[in-house]
Amino acid sequence: MTDPNHPPHPSAPAARHVVFVTWKTGNAPAFEAAKRLGHHVTLIRSLLMEQAQNVDFDASPYARFVDRVHVLKDATDFAALRSCVLDVHRERPVDAFVATVDALVVPVARIAEEIGVPFTDAGAAEAAKQKNRCREILAAAGVDTTRHALVGGFEEAAAFADAAGYPVVVKPARGSGSEGAHVVADADRLAGVLAEAADDAYAAGILVEEYLEGRFLSAEIGLVHGRFLRLAVSERSTWDRHEALETGTTIPAGISAEEHDRVMRFAEEVVSAVGLRLGIFHVEVMLGTDGTPRLIELNPRIMGSCLPNLFRLAGGGDIFELLVRIHLNEPIERGPTVFDRYATVRWFGAADRVPAPERVPDLGWAAEEYGDSLHALTVRFPEGDTLPPCRGNLGNFGEVQVVHPDRATSIRIAEEVVGGMADRLGIEVTR
The missing domain is CATH 3.30.470.20 (ATP-grasp fold, B domain)
Structure with missing residues (x-):
């Protein structure tokens, strides 16, 4: 009997060139998947970010899955990354890029467009990461109308909070990992948060949003050849002393089949409205007490940390192999994931x-x-x-x-x- 999470795929084609741009050792299973599929693997690393996050790439077992490694001082330096990629592409034409880190998706998307390699749309990825812009696009499309405002300081933030009602959420207009995000209960706390805010964390602006109540979930969906692949809905936990801090995830979420379908349909509408076109995307959602999904955050990349491994442990299969095949723009026939744990x-x-x-x-x-x-x-x-x-x-x-x-x-x-x-x-x- 065919395993629905491991559909057969065509006989291995001639080796293609897959380029990973990342500073995460946790992506080693993706390198292994590309190698197992018979492809040539290049890795572009970012030394400064590895050091900043206490990552020791050289001590990880990634090397046996990678044919060529380029170590940049800082892969977020667009000129340096572009120069490296163009050299790689001249030496061996690139067939696919995989970027799993927020800060690298947009620059990789721009370079991919320049050299004609299928990837996530650069403008859409930029809109996804600029949270106020993402909210504006969704509101114009009628997909999500969560109230929000990009503010310059306390007075504007307080005016929004007075109109929307406390609590409100304050977060960097551009950022990830819950860094700099706060749930604010009153004006005094709002003044304190903004007074303590680091200038670098809020360099792209201060976003204030209405507080959303319900169940905190995330949808993992793939998109290739215009077809969505429904991979998982996960449930998230947060710390009661600092509600913006995520403390964990369970895959799959303990929700009904009808709620699962509603969340997935909403995630597809979000991705479509923003214009993301190729990849696996991580869509954070609040499922309201009235059953209405609302967007928390759209990430134009695969779920992070150990979550791909949780997906496998729960019986969902190898999501990294799927990621490589999607970025190679292969046609993929796959039904909804069936979990058994x-x-x-x-x-x-x-x-x-x-x-x-x-x-x-x-x-x-x-x-x-x-x-x-x-x-x-x-x-x-x-x-x-x-x-x-x-x-x-x-x-x-x-x-x-x-x-x-x-x-x-x-x-x-x-x-x-x-x-x-x-x-x-x-x-x-x-x-």
Whole structure:
């Protein structure tokens, strides 16, 4: 019987040239997938971002899947990236680009258009990342009418909040990873947030939005040859002390078939209205108490962190292989994903600024207690004597992954492991 998550694909064509632009070692399975499919793999790295995020690419097992590596000082430097890509393209024509990092999708899209390689539309990707522009496009199309305003400071933000009603959400007009995002309950807190806002985080502007209530979900959808591929709806968790901070995900979401269809249809309408044309996209959605989906954020790239691995653990198949095939613009016949397990991740960091523990405590207790349900538990403290308070995804120092046939059990085990780690560390963590 054919596995719906692993549809047969044609016999391997002649080797094609796939170029990855990323600083994430977690993308190594994508390199492996491209190599397994018989393609020539080039990787363009970004040294500054690897160092900033404490990534040691050289210690990862990626090398055996990559034919050629180019290390740039900063791949977000458009001129440097363009020069590198043009050299690569002259040496061996590029058939596909894969960019999985927010800051690199737009520059790669511009270069792809210049040399005629199919990729996500550059203008659409730019609109997706400029959050106020994305909201304007969706409002004009009648897809989503969430109230919002791009403001210059406190007075304009307060005027919006008075009209929309508190709480409101304040976030950088352009950004990712929940960095700089806040749910603000009153005018005093609004003044405090804007007074403390780092100029670099809000360089593209300050966006204030109405607060959305409901279930926080994300839709993962592919698009190739004008056809949508419905891959997954995930459910997200947040920290009650700082609601803008995501603390984890479970794949698939515990929602009804009708709610699943409604979220997927909304995600397709969002992607279509903005004009994204090729790739796998991560669409964050609030499913309101009235059943209406509203957009939180549109990301013109595949879901990040360990979520592709959660997709596989839950029984969804190899999403990285699918990503490579989509960016090679192959015709793909694939029905909705059928999951047979629930995969949960919980991330955690310091709730408040505290001295850094001298060492990572023994982690073996979790495996002894939870057995095969525990897929992974990692703790890695940043350099320095202090753990800063975690207020964005980059502030996490720990991660637990759990897989179980029962949704509630999967979530419970993940949360219990985080609690156990807090007890052993002797500090409060985000959870």
